Amino acid sequence: MLKAVNRVLLGLLGLGLFALGGGVLLGGLDLQRHWGFDVPGWWPFRGPEDVVLGTWGRVRWRAEDWWWPAVIAVLVVLLALLLWWLLAQLHRHRLGQVLIESEGDAAARLNGRALEDAIEEEAQVLDGISQAHVRLTGRRAAPAARVRLLLKPHAEPVRTLEQLSGETLAHARDSAGLDRLPSEVRLREVRHRSRRVA
Template identity: 90%
Template sequence: MLKAVNRVLLGLLGLGLFALGGGVLLGGLDLQRHWGFDVPGWWPFRGPNDVVLGTEGRTRWREEDWWWPAVIAVLAVLLALLLWWLLAQLRRHRLGQVLIESEDDSTARLNGRALEDALEEEAQVLDGISRAHVRLTGRRTAPAARVRLLLKPHAEPARTLEQLSRETLAHARDSAGLDRLPSEVRLREVRHRARRVA
């Protein structure tokens, strides 16, 4: 949900900046006169002689030495934050492929989703686990696993975690030919609703 909200907000912000920049460019190149159309009356940039920041706005703080460096610093920080936000939205959170290297230096690509499914299926047959969800992260050559387990009421978390590490994760690491598979495991217990007994 948060990811969708972020993308919508980023899209709206980009669309607004694109429209503003396009309008300034339209006025700066005097395209409305060349192409024979008119801009709305409220639009401030009507021709090449109009400026984004007027004389009053440029000279109001001229005597203050701190003003322009502060404005440039704030705009630079804002730009850096917006770029970071954009890159965070575009970054893939799920590993698509795992690169497997054999002893004779040949390589193969294993579908990340297939390895996730295999890990989930093997984890769900372990004693005490009701449901498992696995997501691979990291790089193709050095994957890591994020495992979420829903435990049955009788499950022993320490025993379940040891069994998962010794069996499921070890099988995945060995079958994919990985030296290591760092894993973050989150355990949650199944909660049953209380029922009224007559």
């Protein structure tokens, strides 16, 4: 649902900006005169001498006390909404459910957070792992895992990665009945502050 709304909003916004930019370009380059066609009477940009906001539009509400605070408030709200929308696009959403394949027409759904917790708990038992954080992304029928591991100082990254892939992620894949579970693993080492010994 959210993807459909985003696509519709992006399409409408793009279409509006394209029309506005085309209108300004049409008037600014005086294309209607060069190409021999006329624009409608309501068209705001008729030639290179026209401006986006004329003198009458700029000074019309200048004497009103409410005008500039209202303009600034609307622009601030619009900017906040656009920033929120941008951050929503950049944020990778957590997968809420995983579709488990089963025989016949029946299909089951597994809570994505429960699978994340199970992977985290099993990963933290592995030797050399201090902390694990798992997030499922992708689609319900084809999930992917993003795993962040905090390694203990004595940990061997290659061995830890092999254990995680061969045991923990394999168990998660098998228990959810998935054909595959692509995973991106990020490793970080615990850093201790140095202390002065007197």
